[in-house]
Amino acid sequence: MKDSLVVYNTVNRIKEKFEPLNSPFVGMYVCGPTVYSDVHLGNCRTFVSFDLIFRYLLHLGYKVRYVRNITDAGHLEGDRDEGDDKFSKKARLEQVEPMEIVQKYTLGFHEVLTLFNTLPPSIEPTATGHISEQIEMVKEIIDNGFAYVVNGTVYFDVEKYSKENNYTLLTNRNLEDMLNNTRELGGQDEKRGRLDFALWIKAKPEHIMRWPSPWGVGFPGWHIECSAMSNKYLGAQFDIHGGGMDLAATHHTNEIAQSQACNHTNPAKYWMHTNMLTVNGVRMSKSAGNGFLPHELFTGSHPLLKKGYTPMSIRFFMLQAHYRSTLDFSNDALDAAEKGFKRLMNAMVLLKELHPSDRENDINIPELEDRCYTAMNDDFNSPVLIAELFEGVRIINGAYDEKVFLNSEQIDQLKTLMEQFVYEVLGLKDDILKMDEDFDKVMDIVVGLRNEAKENRDYVSSDKIRDSLQKIGIQLKDNKSTTLWLKN
RNA sequence: GGUCGGAUGGCCGAGUGGCUAGGCAGAGGUCUGCAAAACCUUUUACAGCGGUUCGAAUCCGCUUCCGACCUCCA
Structure with a gap:
């Protein structure tokens, strides 16, 4: 299974066979957030996508070192490397220390x-914690002749670099055009x-976050931190470097x-890039002001939302799209995802209740498992995996209703399959059907009373209990011999 | 303007030369004391115009529309 994984590499714009430099070890670096404000849902999508990738690589047995940085210095407000850094600006706005900003949003x-x-991640390094590594790297780049110092600031010489290297490797852009672009400097x-x-x-002088360097007091540029930290923890060359698509060009x-x-x-x-989350077809971004904060989504407090959604419904919603496709965000899409997710979770509960049968059947669980691996091996195609898992859901529901018959080996296979892919690989968990031991016992009593009334044909009482439970989101599921309850 | 990527049924979203993706919604049925859930069946597609091919939603060309990046953003 490991041998057939292919990943899309932005460098060559094709899917390539995944062959780690030093198998079974895999080094993966993902550009993390700049912690000067709340993460919005679009940011989360990238990290959920790489979480899926991380989880699947682990599942395949790779020893993955996953490094994701926290940018807590050096990210400037405007272009052309001028102006305030984001932390200083926010700190002034909120009248606190820049590191208080960093702390607040890192925790969030x-x-x-x-x-x-x-x-x-295995390691979550910060830019401020690696100033000396960044200075060392800048020194080396200067020594190698690809950077110059002007008045205490060090610049990378792109024109010189591009004479011997392909600067536009990731974007395939025409460098001449870029250089000749007549935009005002x-x-x-x-x-x-x-x-x-x-x-x-x-x-x-007014800049608060500052460190001494061979070129005077200053702070690192945005790009150098990732180079310095990936180099420190993963070496000069490693397997996967990832981030949002918006990061590729610059x-x-x-x-x-x-x-x-x-x-x-x-x-x-391998350079891997995740696509954007859109709202009404337009990219969700901080500057566009169309960003949903996770908290607004959980509680439904955003004006564009009818109701709140649980984090796992949203994760499921994200995983129903491929990581390289844009995903459009709407109430209807979230509602649909939430219902589908509940269906999947209900089946996971029923899975534990299945009883083996001796009846002949032609259900082929290993074949279903193969299809699941085929989906994930094709560049982490979680939407196809989910489609396959719903085949599992149909089998589980059918078996529970005693319309489909599974022997004990098949039940074990199905349990392993579903639990591995749903919990381990997709990283879903039941945040809808929250179970609690005491609550279970109380429910057993309630369900017992209701079924007693039902057996006595006291339907007024039995329906009253059932309908009251329904109102608070607990659904009773009768089958021939037992009644199961599920929280909606 | 340059580079890249899209346009799939009521909605979301896979697929990418011939075989039902899947979820949600809709319709009919089975089960049930009645429900719910579940299961079965089923309706609505591949932006437009050409071309290649025995066969194209899938490959090629053109057109239209949309988006991303080129300026901070995952």
Whole structure:
């Protein structure tokens, strides 16, 4: 199964066989958030996508080191490497220390990702914790002749770099056109070329986050942190580098340039990019102001929402689309996903109640399992996997209703299959049907009373209990011999 | 303007030369004391125009529309 995994590589724009540089070890670096504001749902989609990838690689038996950074310094407000960094600006706005901003939104980020049931990365390094590594890397790039210093700021020389390297590897853009683009360079630009970007930026007097360096007091540029930290924890070359598609053209392009200039290699064998979450067909983004905060979605407090959705319904909604497709966000789509998710979770409960039968049947669980692996091996195609799992749901429901018959071996196979893919690979869990031991016991009593009334043909009483439970979202499911209850 | 990617049924969303994706919604049925759930059956598709092919939603060309990146964003 491991041998047939293919992944889409942005570098060549095709799906390629996944062959780790040093199997069974896999190094994966994913660009994390800039923690100057709340994560919105679009950000979450990327991290849920890479969580799926992480989980599946683990499931296949790879020893994965998953590094995802926290950007807590150096990310500037505007373009052209000028202006405030995002943390200082927000700190001034909220009248706190920049690191209080960092702390607040880092905690928020972790809280949200925990709700989405993502596994924590193996290492989560911060930019501020790796200033010296970044300085070392900048020094090396200067020594190698690909950067220059102007008045305390260090710039990467894209034009020089592109003479020997393909700068537009990820985007396939025409460099000449980019260089000749006549857009205004703006006032007193220190850069030699308009594509040059800052590796280290001189701090203005009012700038709070600052560190000493060989070029004076300053702070690192945005792109260098990922190069320095991936290099430190995964080596000069590793297997997967990922992030949102919006990062490919600038951030990842510059990361490759930095690593080439420093280590003479593209840092990653496979570059993977996740697509955007859209609202009414337009990308969800902070600047567009169409961002949904996870919290607004859970509680339904956003004006565009009719109701709230549980984190797992939303995770399921995201996984029903392929990570490289845009996913459009709407009430109807979420409602549909929520219902489908409940159906899947109900089946997971029934799965535990199945009894083996000796009756002949032609149900082939191993074949279903093969189809599940085929789906995931095809560039982590979770929507197809989910479609296959609904075949499992049909089998489970049929078996529970005693219309389909499974022997004990088949039940075990089905349990393994469903639990591995639903819980382990897709990372779904039951946040709708919250079970609790005491509550279970109480429900047993209630259901017992209701069935007693039913047996005595006291339907007024039995229906009253059933309907009252229905109103608070507990559904009784009668079959021939027993009654099961499920929370909706 | 440049680069790249889209356009699939009422909605979401896979697929990508011949075989039902799937979920939600709709219709009919089975089961049930009645329900619910479940199960079975079923309706509505591949933007338009050409071309290649025995055969195209899938490949090629053109057209229209949409989006992303090119400026901070996952």
